[in-house]
Each structure stands twice: as structure tokens, then as C-alpha cells.
Amino acid sequence: MSKIKMICLDIDGTLLNSRHQISKITKEVIKTVSNDKKIPVILVSARMPKGILFLQEELQIKQSIICYSGALILDESRDVLSKKIISVYDLEKLYKLVQCEKVHMSLYKDDEWYIEGMDYWAKQESDITNITPNIVDFSELIKLWKKERTGPNKILCMSEAGRINSLKEKIGDYDLNIYPSKPTYLEIMPKEASKTSAIDVLRRKFNIKQEEILAMGDNYNDMDMIEYAGLGIAMGNAPDKVKECANKIALTNDEDGVAEAIREFVFGDD
Template structure:
């Protein structure tokens, strides 16, 4: 019996046009309003990139942001937050610049860039969020004084350069940070002790729900831990083969209402 549903957003809940289909909306409405089952949105996105989707779905639950390094309750208060150490950020920014890679910094509900280059403009168009343009030297100095860092770093660039950066950072920070490709041109970096699974486990405790009653749906490598963790871990039809191989079941693609199909099969 499924009593708690956690959905990835990009490539899962959203179709290729970055929209929630009417079918997915209808099924999620039935689950939340008729069955009273919580639906939690779980993403590498910042809060601003999740809140408007919650509004579209009329969901009033906590959200898991930055792949687990930030959890907000339904009133948008911080339940959990984990920051990347300032010294690590400085080194990563330096390495990224050496490889001509764009790097974005995310802290709480703010997105920082040094300039509105091609990658920043592309991400702005996808998310419909306006970044703060700042000089990183000044920003990092301020964070150091406040003993703070950021929840996430996003590196964007040519795939061969992104792979080089990944190899460099894994050798240097594998024990301190979670470093993974979300697509060939995107490298995402989060605190080591933050993950989608840990964030979901945190919420299960708050709701007093067992792991055996959990459904998770995702499409990418950073969803693998939550798919393995859940009793009902469902991979999207558009997921890579490695993700499909560890899932309990495989649904349709994100352009075929795969989320609705999975919920109808296991919940309704």
C-alpha cells in the first residue's frame, strides 16, 4: 500500500516542453485530494523552480530542493539545510574558469552568476528565474564572514570540458562532496551528506510513514538512490539503462504521462 509519493521533476513530472500534462495533473489531484496521499516534489532545482509547479498541482507539502541539501516545509520555512564549505567553492570556481566552464552558485532561494553568458541565459529560459549577477570574490568573502556557503554548484559547458572537470573534482573532493553529471554538459555538486534519499527519509519520519509505503519516480542518475531506497521505485521510460536496471518497475516516458501511469498502476 503506497502512502507517500516522491516525484522527480525534470524528465519525470515535466514533459519535453517543461510542462505538467493534464493527465498527470488529474491523477495527482485524485491522489492528493481524494486519497489524501502526500506528493512531494524532489529536485536539484531551487525553491523558486519548484514552488510554481506546486501551485499548478495545488499541493501543500514540503519540497526537497538541491537534491536534498535544502528541505522547506509547506510554509517555506527551512527544515534542513546543508552548505558546501567556502574553501571548496573557491577551488571549484577556479578550476571551472580554467576550463572555460560556466559556474552557478545556489544558496537558499537565490541563484548567483558572474555574468549572463550563454549558459546562464539558457538556464534562465528553462527555469524562468532571474539570476543575481555578482562578483564571486566579494560574494565568497561575505559568506566566509557569515560562516556560510552554498547548497549547490552547477557547472555548465562543453561535454569534454565538463568530463575533465568532473575527473579533477572527484580526485580532490570525492570524500567531501557529491559530484555527478545530470546531463553531458551539466555537472552538479552538492554536500556529501545531502541526498534525495536522506531528505526523503527525514520526511518519512515526520509523517510517520514506513519505507515499505513509499513510491519514488525518477529518470536520471541522481534519482538512483531514491529508486533503490523505496519499496516502489519506478524508473521513467526515458531513463538511461543503468537507472532502469535498479528500478522495481519501468513506466512510460515523460512525454507519455509516465508519472500518471505509475500512480494508476500502484495507487489508484
């Protein structure tokens, strides 16, 4: 096996335990691998920058980050390396459909989160991420984005599982990257955005070979990067379908799976 030269970690369900925390042992291992061994540890998530940067600070690392499942990449100086957006016209059609379906819609652009009202779903997401959204009129925001010829990096729809499944079926023919991150969450990204495409941008930036990448994740939107990496690892808490595409299965996120995998497959290379 080639020596690992870049580590790509999903956040929720992977880096974070079920209490949405990074364990002490995981912090220590990541700090050592990033700062002492000089191996880039890249946090890869559907989250916005604000939801990732505070975790970097907690880990005491400074690296590029992959946000919105690859739709936005920031370098270590927080400059934009790559950005992809959803067409404002697709957003307009989705907004009308979501209103009919009575599903919550959140819009994310750059490092801002927009909602139309602080309902149950927005409050839940705000409590998890510790981020306060901007409350705006989406019709007015869509008009503004049309003038600016721009759009969101990500749309998040939240509701009961049945409504989410119904919505997913109705927007299946849109030319977008659509997937449920959990039964009550439907993530919508630009078609060309993926965790793998973003990792490949950083692979070229660091002049690293594909087989020198270790990637870890726990959910369906992590499958592409797990399959892409030279060493793709699924968390012990991942669904069976995710585990099937991995080279190795780690312990769960409540058993320090990330720390133990890095110890075995990165420190073990010494």
C-alpha cells in the first residue's frame, strides 16, 4: 500500500460522535497527523464554511475545506478555490414545488444560510450547527439573484420522511445532485458538485496521487469519495450499502473509529 499523503474526513457521523462532539483521542491523533507528520487532513461536508471552520480550530489544524459536498472549496487562507451554484431558475421552480408540498426549504450561499421563518426544522438545524440563519423573503431573494446572475450553493429541504420521499420523486428529473442525507433531510447541490470532484481539485493542488488518499465516511453521499480514494474506509455505523463500497470498515463514530483507522493505516506506515 502506498504511503498515505492526504486524509479526507466526512464530519457528521464520522469525525463527530453521536453527541456531535470530537473525542479527545480523535483530536490528539488528527493534531499529530496534520501538524507533526504534515499530512493534510481535509474536512469534507455538506455543511457551510461556518459549520466547518470552528471544528478546524478545535482540532488546531489549518487546511483547505470542502463545503456543500463539493460545491464550494476554500483554501487554508479562506480564499475560494472552486465554487458551483444552482441555477436561480431551478431554484424558482423548486421553491414553488416545495411550497405546494409544505416542506421546509433552507438556502445556502457562500457562508450564509437563508430561511423564510424559524420553524421546527430551522430551529433543530440551528441547535445542531450553532449557526443563526438569515430570515428573508425568498421571492425577493430570487429576484435579487436573478439580477446578480447567481444562485445558491446548496438547498436543504426538511420534513417528515414521507414528504421528503414524495419530494425526491417529484424532482428526480431535475439536472441536480439530489440525495437524502437522512430520512428527513433532502440535500440538493449543483449537478457537477461532488465530494470526489472537490477532493480531486485538492489532490492536484498538493500533487498527490489518487492511491495516496485515505477517505472516511458514513453515509450515501460519501460513497463516491470512498470508492475514489486509494484507501476508502466506511464507518462502523454506516449503512451496509456504504460498507460494501469500502476497502475497510472502521469502528463506529462512538468508538473513535477515525482515530483508530489513522493509527492503523497512517501511523502504521512508519
